Structures are given as structure tokens and as C-alpha cells.
Amino acid sequence: MSPVLEVAVALRAVIVGIDRYRDQRIRDLSYARTDAEAVAELIEQVHPAQRHVTLLLDEDATKRNVQVEIGERLARDAGADDVVLLYFAGHGTPETSSGPDEAGRYLALHDTEYDNVYATGLSMERELPWLFERISRPPLVLMLIDACFSGRAGGRTFEGPRRKAARATARDSGMISLDDLELGEGRLMISACDDDQIAYERRGLGHGVFTHYLLKGPATADDGFTIGVHRLYEEVAAAVADHTGGQQIPVINGRSTRARLPYLW
Incomplete structure (x- = not known):
């Protein structure tokens, strides 16, 4: 019988993937849902008692x-x-039409209306940082965005870490426990491309290019158990830029102090 895990720390995730849009004027995608499901599957390596995943498709x-x-x-x-x-x-x-916020960028949700993006989309510059600020207690919050024009997410208004905390991981029966790992702190967004670039899907990959290389991950952990968020960004960004001939270059926004993730690859 496996020992009961006393839960002191958890990985909490909200994962969104949208191929189908209610407004028929918004073109459907091919692999966004698959991308989200694959990221959720990656997280399944964390001990079940320490992971709480919401999947919105x-x-x-x-x-x-x-x-x-x-x-x-x-x-x-x-x-x-x-x-x-x-x-x-x-x-x-x-x-989709000229207005007072011509430079604004938005995430399109399933019910976003083509003619009313401001009211029905999610602003990358204003609403995403506001949502981050509501998640005030955890020391480390990371958002990954595989969407066009997403380099603007967070922008200059992005606030840095609020608190320090220690973290930990140990492997038990093939599962990752978060009990003894130092994961640092931070508020970070890693976006698939700059704010004037397209985030590509590739049929040959079966994923968005950014998510494909995110899922491949670094070949090794930094210390056997964790990977630095900035190292993860650098390796994924280099692979994406190389794959697309520099047409898509991921962007990182935010602040951190030695932010790390459990090594899930």
C-alpha cells in the first residue's frame, strides 16, 4: 500500500484550448484543443493529491x-x-475594426464576437494582468500563451512577485511530489510570439509550433528535479525561431526570483 501523502503544496492549473468558435466569422483552428489536452497530460506526472487541473475546451x-x-x-x-x-x-x-484602441491585443474565447472584440475578448494588456493580481497568495504564477500577437500579454504594467516561498520535489512511484523543491517566485507570461507576429500551427507536428517545443521540453533537468523557467523559455524560443525561420519568436514578460518548475519531461 502506498503511503498517504500529506498535502502541503499543490500545482493548480487552468488550461484552455479553443478550436471551435461560436461566431462563424472567426476561423476555426486545428490543434489548439489538442495542445491544451497535451499540456494537461504532461501535468499528470505530478502526484494526484498535489495537482488540481481545470480543462476548458x-x-x-x-x-x-x-x-x-x-x-x-x-x-x-x-x-x-x-x-x-x-x-x-x-x-x-x-x-477587427478601427477604434480608439487600435494597438490593443485580445485573446478570443469561444463566445468572442467578431464585431465586438473589445467587449467579448480578453485583453492581454489589461485583463490578464488583473487576473494575475487576483491570484495573490501563491509565490509563483506562470502563464503560457500559444496565440497570435501574444507578446503584448502583461506588457509594461506587469507586476512582479509578492512573496517568497520554498518548494520541493521528490519522485515517488513515478509521480512527482512537490514537497521538497525550491521553486522560487515570480509572475511570468511566456507567449508564443511577439505582438506583431503570427503563432503557427503545423499539420506535420500536430500542434502549434510553440506548444510542440514546449511539450518536448529541455532534454535534462537543472538539478535532477527542476527546470528554471528562464532556461525553459530560452530553449523553447530558440527552437521555435529556428523552426519558423525567425517568423515566430516567443516573448517572456514579468519578473521573477529564481523561478523554477518541476521537471515534467
Whole structure:
């Protein structure tokens, strides 16, 4: 019989993938849902008692549901010893008609309306940082965005870490425990491309290019158990840029102090 794991720290994740859009004028995607499901599967290596994953796919990924899961439930439930991972795969878009916010960039949710992106999309510059600020207790919050124009996410208004905390991991029966690993702190967003670039899907990969290399991950851990977030970014960014001939270059925004993730690859 396996020993009972006393839960002191958890990995809490909200993972969003949207191929299908309610407004038929928004082009459907091919691999965003698959990308999200693959990221959720990657997290399954964390001990079941220490992972809490919400998966929002297609029609479940409405603006209301995303805001409730992140801004209400996750903000309420995530504790001072937890790690938070947010992931989004889908369309990123500016407003579809000229307006006062011509430079603005938005994540398109399942119910985003083509003619009303400002009201029905999720602003990368304003609403995403606001959602991050509501997740106030965990020392480490990381968002990964596989969407066009996503380098603007967070922007210059992005706030840095609020608290310090120690973390840990040990492997038990093939599962990763988070009990003894130092994972640092930070508020970081890693986006698939710059704010004037396209995030590509590739049929030959069966994924978005960014998520494909994210899922491959670094070949080795830094210390056998963890990987630095900035090292993860550098390796994924280099692979994506090489694959696309420099047409897509991932961006990292935010601040951190030795932010690390459990090595899941």
C-alpha cells in the first residue's frame, strides 16, 4: 500500500484550448484543443493529491468561464504554498475594426464576437494582468500563451512577485511530489510570439509550433528535479525561431526570483 501523502503544496492549473468558435466569422483552428489536452497530460506526472487541473475546451471556454475559473475559484483556492500554471491555446487578435484602441491585443474565447472584440475578448494588456493580481497568495504564477500577437500579454504594467516561498520535489512511484523543491517566485507570461507576429500551427507536428517545443521540453533537468523557467523559455524560443525561420519568436514578460518548475519531461 502506498503511503498517504500529506498535502502541503499543490500545482493548480487552468488550461484552455479553443478550436471551435461560436461566431462563424472567426476561423476555426486545428490543434489548439489538442495542445491544451497535451499540456494537461504532461501535468499528470505530478502526484494526484498535489495537482488540481481545470480543462476548458471549445464551448466550455467562454469568457465568463475563464474569468470564473481564474479570477474566482483559482484566486480563492490557491494557497501560499502552491504553484499556479495557466495555459491558453487559441486565437489572438486585435480589434477587427478601427477604434480608439487600435494597438490593443485580445485573446478570443469561444463566445468572442467578431464585431465586438473589445467587449467579448480578453485583453492581454489589461485583463490578464488583473487576473494575475487576483491570484495573490501563491509565490509563483506562470502563464503560457500559444496565440497570435501574444507578446503584448502583461506588457509594461506587469507586476512582479509578492512573496517568497520554498518548494520541493521528490519522485515517488513515478509521480512527482512537490514537497521538497525550491521553486522560487515570480509572475511570468511566456507567449508564443511577439505582438506583431503570427503563432503557427503545423499539420506535420500536430500542434502549434510553440506548444510542440514546449511539450518536448529541455532534454535534462537543472538539478535532477527542476527546470528554471528562464532556461525553459530560452530553449523553447530558440527552437521555435529556428523552426519558423525567425517568423515566430516567443516573448517572456514579468519578473521573477529564481523561478523554477518541476521537471515534467
